[in-house]
Amino acid sequence: MEQAAIAQAKSLAAKLNPSYKLLITMIVLFALALVHHPLQAVLSVVPPIVLMLTIGGLSLITLLKRLLPFAVFFFFYVFFQAAYSTTNDATVYHFLWYHFSKTGVINGIVLAFRMLTSVTYGVLFVSTTDLTDLIVSLCQDLRVPPKFAYGILAGIRFMPMFKEEWHKLRAARQLRGRDAKWSVTRIVTYALPLLSQAIRTSERVAVAMEARGFTNGPRTYYRQIHRGMRDVLYGLVLLAANLVIIIAF
Amino acid sequence: MSWKLREIVVAAVLSVVCGAIYLGWDFLFQVVHAASPVAQAAFNGLWWIASGLVAYIVRKPGAALLAELVGAFAEFALGSPYGMAAVFIGLFQGLGAEIPFLATRYQKWGITTMMLSGAVGGIGNTFYSYYWQGVNQYSVGNMIGWLVVSMISGAILAGVLPKLIGDALKRTGVLRNFKIAGRE
Numbered sequence: 001m002e003q004a005a006i007a008q009a010k011s012l013a014a015k016l017n018p019s020y021k022l023l024i025t026m027i028v029l030f031a032l033a034l035v036h037h038p039l040q041a042v043l044s045v046v047p048p049i050v051l052m053l054t055i056g057g058l059s060l061i062t063l064l065k066r067l068l069p070f071a072v073f074f075f076f077y078v079f080f081q082a083a084y085s086t087t088n089d090a091t092v093y094h095f096l097w098y099h100f101s102k103t104g105v106i107n108g109i110v111l112a113f114r115m116l117t118s119v120t121y122g123v124l125f126v127s128t129t130d131l132t133d134l135i136v137s138l139c140q141d142l143r144v145p146p147k148f149a150y151g152i153l154a155g156i157r158f159m160p161m162f163k164e165e166w167h168k169l170r171a172a173r174q175l176r177g178r179d180a181k182w183s184v185t186r187i188v189t190y191a192l193p194l195l196s197q198a199i200r201t202s203e204r205v206a207v208a209m210e211a212r213g214f215t216n217g218p219r220t221y222y223r224q225i226h227r228g229m230r231d232v233l234y235g236l237v238l239l240a241a242n243l244v245i246i247i248a249f
Numbered sequence: 250m251s252w253k254l255r256e257i258v259v260a261a262v263l264s265v266v267c268g269a270i271y272l273g274w275d276f277l278f279q280v281v282h283a284a285s286p287v288a289q290a291a292f293n294g295l296w297w298i299a300s301g302l303v304a305y306i307v308r309k310p311g312a313a314l315l316a317e318l319v320g321a322f323a324e325f326a327l328g329s330p331y332g333m334a335a336v337f338i339g340l341f342q343g344l345g346a347e348i349p350f351l352a353t354r355y356q357k358w359g360i361t362t363m364m365l366s367g368a369v370g371g372i373g374n375t376f377y378s379y380y381w382q383g384v385n386q387y388s389v390g391n392m393i394g395w396l397v398v399s400m401i402s403g404a405i406l407a408g409v410l411p412k413l414i415g416d417a418l419k420r421t422g423v424l425r426n427f428k429i430a431g432r433e
Contacts, residue, residue: 085386111383119332155261206255
């Protein structure tokens with residue numbers, strides 16, 4: 001997960017319980033299926049944006065920078081629906097096999113805003129959550145067995161090793177004049193050695209963890225994840241806001 | 250039947266690798282969708298390859314679901330254009346892919362079970378896409394096309410392909426300590 005800036009790390013959202021934050025976000029995203037009108041869709045983006053600018057500690061510029069790559073996808077979502085939605089109104093415009101309609105464009109805008117909401121909650125979550133805190137919180141708050149939580153954390157943590165391994169493989173192959181002919185086929189050539197190396201390393205990590213006494217027994221935690229009224233408040237505010245958007249508009 | 254630590258770590262590593270692949274796929278196949286939703290469905294199967302790969306190697310209850318969730322979370326955390334919805338769709342794809350393994354009580358790991366798993370993962374994908382991804386607005390032909398082609402795509406890309414990768418890895422000998430090699 002990306003390094004949060006100091007301002008974000010100190011933000012109120014960063015102090016929320018990671019597991020509850022994740023659960024609440026998932027519930028809100030689940031409810032997005034009920035958003036059908038353009039106004040609802042546009043409004044559903046408001047809560048996460050307000051949260052990011054207030055308790056998320058993100059500046060407007062950072063926010064725009066994070067959301068900008070989504071602009072292309074926003075266009076695509078509108079386009080898919082505009083071109084493929086089935087509607088009763090007369091087709092406005094024909095082009096090749098596409099039938100663009102007004103209803104389709106509206107459907108597209110609804111879908112695009114829904115996806116924007118999902119992306120915005122995502123940015124809010126990623127930029128205010130520490131991965132290790134999330135894993136520890138999963139154990140402490142949601143009773144995920146530590147074996148799974150820490151096992152997965154260990155697995156995720158040595159992702160950067162892949163990049164290094166990739167460069168090594170490439171250097172070794174170039175030295176022997178056996179590098180892949182095209183850069184696109186390189187992934188096929190390198191897949192097996194990369195994966196088998198990864199499996200070997202993971203086994204070593206697992207053995208090392210067990211050798212240091214990582215077992216399923218009762219355990220204490222160095223990091224204590226806070227859980228309290230502010231998590232409840234956060235959940236209630238978000239749920240209420242979305243309920244209002246879905247019912248009132 | 251309980252999981253060993255090494256199985257969990259290997260599952261996580263493989264899932265995260267798949268998550269990185271999912272992210273690349275996210276960007277590639279929007280263009281194909283523009284040409285036709287059904288054409289995009291043909292590529293859908295790759296998005297639940299982690300399920301088949303990890304389940305085939307580890308062969309434990311919940312492997313397909315766990316792998317897909319971890320993969321989808323990695324995809325999301327690395328910056329997927331689907332945002333948090335990526336985790337959500339992963340949940341449905343993983344649940345789908347898990348069903349055939351559960352139905353065979355985690356005993357049968359032939360090509361048929363693998364293809365079934367990929368195909369049912371396609372049903373999970375369609376369920377999500379129908380309610381959240383706007384597929385419910387398409388014509389009936391496109392909807393059925395999406396379902397059928399996703400299932401076929403899943404059977405091949407998330408069923409046959411992971412089996413081939415798994416078998417190739419088994420031949421290298423690195424999986425000797427895993428259930429795929431007939432040992433616990």
